[in-house]
Amino acid sequence: MPDKSRPFPNLEIDYSEVDGRTYNCIGDCALCCLCQPELLPQEEEKFRKDPRLAAGIAHRHISPDVRGAAIKLKGAHGACHFLTGRRCEIYPERTHFCRSFPINVFVGWRIQLNVNMSCRGIGLPGESLRDAGNLVLEEYGSNMLASELRDANQVFTEFVRNTRDAWISQSFSSIRGAAGALAGELSEELGISQLLTFAEHGSLRQNASADQIARMVRKTEPEANVQERALIDGTELFDLPDLTLLPIYIDEGLRWKIFKLVDKQIVGYELSEDGATRELSRTDPSTVDLMPVTSEGKKRFQEYIGLVNSRDCFLGHAAYLCDSEGYEYNFAQVYLGALANNALDLWWRASFLAALSGKEQLGPDEIREGIVFFDMDLLDLPTIGAFI
Ligand code: SF4
Ligand code: SF4
Structure with a gap:
């Protein structure tokens, strides 16, 4: 009988980070919809054929490392084009990236499953992250995993x-x-x-x-x-011209927050879906x-x-x-x-x-x-x- 918990017995896969952990996606969080999702080649083909989906393909990528097509953001630095009222308008057709979150598959000298601990759904009773990870791996398939690993x-x-x-x-x-x-x-x-x-x-x-x-x-x-050092590095962290590059923090009330260095003060803003910002706080970093x-x-x-x-x-x-x-x-x-x-x-x-x-x-x-x-x-x- 094939072992369902290890669908690729011939590949070295480290599950230690996902084992024993569960998660449950929190409605109204949508933190992962602030990361610009990339499209796999087969997804791009599908998206380009459907005008409703094609309208969401970006002309500008926020990261220079993005190799293929990606979904555009609302405004210059808002959430995903398809997010409305923190709900995904194309949920059944959302991308592989979206379905995978909060799992990341890292390929080095072996394959390892990592969990994005910024996701507040981790640790809640719900889906096993090992099972979720295996589904992500199965979407890639053994040939692609083996070739990436090589x-x-x-x-x-x-x-x-x-x-x-x-x-x-x-x-x-x-x-x-x-x-x-x-x-x-x-x-x-x-x-x-x-x-x-x-x-x-x-x-x-x-x-x-x-x-x-x-x-x-x-x-x-x-x-x-x-x-x-903490003060220098901590201040530099927020000293970036482009809001899309600033670290995002989702607070316990599920508000999306960004912090930016302005006139030697760290200014905290609440970020909305369309990329609008509302000032919340000002902090002198030296305090x-x-x-x-x-x-x-x-x-x-x-x-x-x-x-x-x-x-x-x-x-x-x-x-x-x-x-x-x-x-x-x-x-x-x-x-x-x-x-x-x-x-x-x-x-x-x-x-x-x-x-x-x-x-x-x-x-x-x-x-x-x-x-x-x-x-x-x-x-x-x-x-x-x-x-x-
Ligand atoms: S970050 Fe986690 S909890 Fe929030 S929407 Fe994404 S998967 Fe769900
Ligand atoms: S496609 Fe849907 S799930 Fe994926 S980032 Fe956009 S709104 Fe979120």
Whole structure:
């Protein structure tokens, strides 16, 4: 009997992120309808034949990485053309991208299913994400998955060869082991500062063990000013000219919010379907400090960092950075530096949102809001390997 929970037994597929998780799509959320959906070639053909669907094909893409056709947005930076009153007008014919959300399929040296943790439906009782993931995989079919995997495998093999040639190689399991051991320290200034200093000024021999890497980090004299970096990076995050490029946060009341740096103030806007904005708040970024994290908040923070550490797309992102820096730094340093920067980003975003609500510390709920605000952007980082 074929195993329905593993429809492609010949392909290496990692289900660890979806296993044991359920989700239920929340009516009136439509966060995913703010991402410009791409059309698969067969979908484009279908859309072009039907004038009602063809009217939704974009002439301008918000991301330069979009290769084929995509659906246009309302106005310059609103929601999908087909969204009206937070309802999809073409629901039975919506795209593969829309049906897949919140699942992402990443192809690297293996296939891995990732979940977009910005979706507030995750964790609600409902559909098993493993089953949802298998449906997404089945739509691609084994031939396409195998061919994508072959291509991505080559890229990863070449990356590993390059790190060996440059004497900066490290096994993926050692790096992840070290990051896992250090994850609990990433909601503390000392832990982040040590990791950032190690990433920038440390040294490491090739093929160190996880214990050796973690020991080297803990021995590092911390030099990075974490509050200062959080402020600089946090402010830069909102300093973008095009509203479509700004990170989106869906609050607990399902309002879509964007934040933009205007005259040294972070201005918060509510975004509507047609792209209109209504100002909600003004914050002087220098008044936002990284807030202390409660012990329960730390548990949630650590859990999430563990999830990031298990994502192949994050490892692919570190590989991308290593490659773009010309293989200058040891791969473990690049990886751990990227992890520390992202942990700092999450901590700052959670602190920023909590400050807006008048809070002074971060418990699990405040960390969760930070994750909702952050995860979509993390999954969008440039990477070696590809989401298909
Ligand atoms: S983000 Fe999640 S809950 Fe919201 S509409 Fe999309 S799938 Fe549903
Ligand atoms: S096609 Fe429908 S489900 Fe997909 S993004 Fe547009 S409105 Fe949302």
